[in-house]
Each structure stands twice: as C-alpha cells, then as structure tokens.
Amino acid sequence: MKIGSYGIFAEKAGHFRLDGGAMFGVVPKVFWETMHPADDKNRILLSTSLVLLADGKKNILIDTGNCDAASDKMKSIYSMDSSEYSMQNFLSRSGISREDITDVILTHLHFDHAGGAVSDDGTGALMPAFPNAVYHVQKKQFAWAMDPSGRDRASYMTEQILPIREAGRLSLVDGPGELFPGIELIVVNGHTPGMQLPLISGGGETLLYGGDLIPLRSHIAPPWIMAYDLKPLKTLEEKERILGQAADENWMIFFEHDPAVSCCRIERQKNGFRMKEEVALNR
Numbered sequence: 001m002k003i004g005s006y007g008i009f010a011e012k013a014g015h016f017r018l019d020g021g022a023m024f025g026v027v028p029k030v031f032w033e034t035m036h037p038a039d040d041k042n043r044i045l046l047s048t049s050l051v052l053l054a055d056g057k058k059n060i061l062i063d064t065g066n067c068d069a070a071s072d073k074m075k076s077i078y079s080m081d082s083s084e085y086s087m088q089n090f091l092s093r094s095g096i097s098r099e100d101i102t103d104v105i106l107t108h109l110h111f112d113h114a115g116g117a118v119s120d121d122g123t124g125a126l127m128p129a130f131p132n133a134v135y136h137v138q139k140k141q142f143a144w145a146m147d148p149s150g151r152d153r154a155s156y157m158t159e160q161i162l163p164i165r166e167a168g169r170l171s172l173v174d175g176p177g178e179l180f181p182g183i184e185l186i187v188v189n190g191h192t193p194g195m196q197l198p199l200i201s202g203g204g205e206t207l208l209y210g211g212d213l214i215p216l217r218s219h220i221a222p223p224w225i226m227a228y229d230l231k232p233l234k235t236l237e238e239k240e241r242i243l244g245q246a247a248d249e250n251w252m253i254f255f256e257h258d259p260a261v262s263c264c265r266i267e268r269q270k271n272g273f274r275m276k277e278e279v280a281l282n283r
C-alpha cells in the first residue's frame with residue numbers, strides 16, 4: 001500500500017512473551033484468555049511488528065523490536081524468538097539493507113521497541129544497527145530512560161540506548177508535530193513520558209502506528225490498559241480521544257504486538273470501539 005509518497009512495508013521482526021495479566025491490567029483472565037492463550041508461566045504470545053516507509057529518498061523504520069544481542073537470561077524470561085521472524089528477515093523481505101535506513105523513529109525506549117536499534121559489532125560491543133540512520137526519540141522519553149522510576153526500570157536497557165548517543169546518531173524531538181512531510185508525531189504520556197506515535201497521511205488515507213498505546217487489537221476496548229502503564233487514567237483519556245478520531249476519520253491502526261492481526265479500521269460501539277475490518281498493508 002502507498003500512503004501519500006510513502007510505500008509501506010509492514011512485517012513481524014520477532015516474537016516474545018509477556019505476562020498476560022500485566023498486558024491487560026485490571027481485566028480478568030476469563031475475558032482475555034480465549035483470544036490470548038497463556039503458556040504454563042501465564043505469558044501470552046506477542047510480536048514485534050514494524051513498519052518501513054520508503055519514498056525513494058528516505059527509508060524510515062518505525063521501532064526496532066528486541067535486541068538480537070540480548071542476554072540468554074533476558075531471552076529466556078521473555079521467550080524471545082527470532083526463529084521464524086527476525087530483523088534480518090524483515091530487511092531481506094523489504095529489499096532494504098541496514099545501511100539504506102536513513103531514519104529510525106523510536107516510539108519509546110523500552111527494550112522491546114528500541115532493543116533492535118543496536119547490534120553486536122562482532123566483538124561483543126553494541127553499536128547502531130543502522131549505521132547511517134538518524135534515530136528520533138522524544139527528549140522527554142530520553143531523559144526518563146536515563147533515570148526511570150523504580151517501577152519501570154526493568155523496561156530500559158541503557159547499554160542498548162547509549163551506543164546510539166555515543167555514535168552521534170540521536171536526534172531528540174521536543175513535542176508533537178510534523179517530523180517529515182506526511183509523518184506527524186502524536187505524543188502521549190500515560191504508558192511512559194513522551195511516547196511518540198507516528199501518524200502517516202496522504203491521498204485520503206491515514207495510518208496510526210499504535211505503539212504501546214494500542215499494542216494489541218484487544219486494547220481497542222478503552223479499559224483494557226496494560227499494568228505497565230505508569231498513568232493508566234491518562235492512557236484511558238488518550239485512548240478515548242485518539243481512538244475516537246480514528247473511528248470518525250476511518251484511520252487504519254497498526255498493532256505492534258499483535259501476532260494475529262497487524263492492522264485494522266475501527267468503529268464506535270456502545271461504551272467504546274470495535275474492529276470494523278482488517279487491513280492488509282503489504283498489497
């Protein structure tokens with residue numbers, strides 16, 4: 001699919017698992033377990049699904065999934081699995097090389113979004129995985145990642161973030177607005193301070209990259225909010241506002257963590273929203 005001048009490639013770059021209870025906050029397991037079956041450790045299957053935008057000049061990657069060079073301990077805790085889908089496969093299927101990526105928009109710096117921003121240079125040291133890219137992060141999120149709260153410290157791996165800054169490839173964005181023609185950044189603060197969600201528009205179509213505001217299609221329901229969110233009531237307000245606009249203006253919503261449905265349009269229903277139709281972006 002093309003939106004404005006951008007050709008879109010969307011694909012998974014890996015799978016991993018997180019605790020099902022943490023993914024749905026106050027929503028009881030009886031409501032979510034049929035759609036998201038849990039393993040023997042109560043973890044549900046998630047994808048790291050990414051979007052690449054190409055207009056002939058720029059190749060813009062949104063988020064990077066988990067780090068290939070994560071420790072074995074981390075890989076085991078989160079059941080990180082790159083056997084079927086990986087960043088390498090993502091790039092080969094897209095036909096774009098690591099060196100060709102000009103920009104990486106990181107929604108936020110949690111390890112399952114920013115981990116793949118770096119890779120092992122062959123000696124065990126981490127370096128930018130996309131050597132020619134500028135990495136765009138909200139200033140507020142970067143500051144938070146450098147000094148997170150005791151509650152969300154486990155979500156940040158500073159050793160995976162600092163090599164980007166040390167290589168001089170970090171661009172700190174201050175607030176919402178247009179980043180490139182046809183790509184606007186929405187900034188939300190309930191999940192973590194300064195999470196940026198790209199909104200791609202052109203030719204009558206709009207695609208919202210849901211990030212961790214709407215990570216799975218189940219999260220279309222406003223009260224389905226992750227326990228990871230630092231300010232769940234803020235998330236509720238942000239979801240109602242953004243999903244309302246998405247329903248009214250027929251936006252497509254991309255789900256970064258949904259292993260089954262990657263994109264859909266939504267419609268309003270009593271007390272919330274529901275999926276209207278699934279969308280295939282790679283056509």
Ligand SMILES: [Zn+2]
Pocket residue numbers: 110112113212215257
């Ligand atoms: Zn996430």
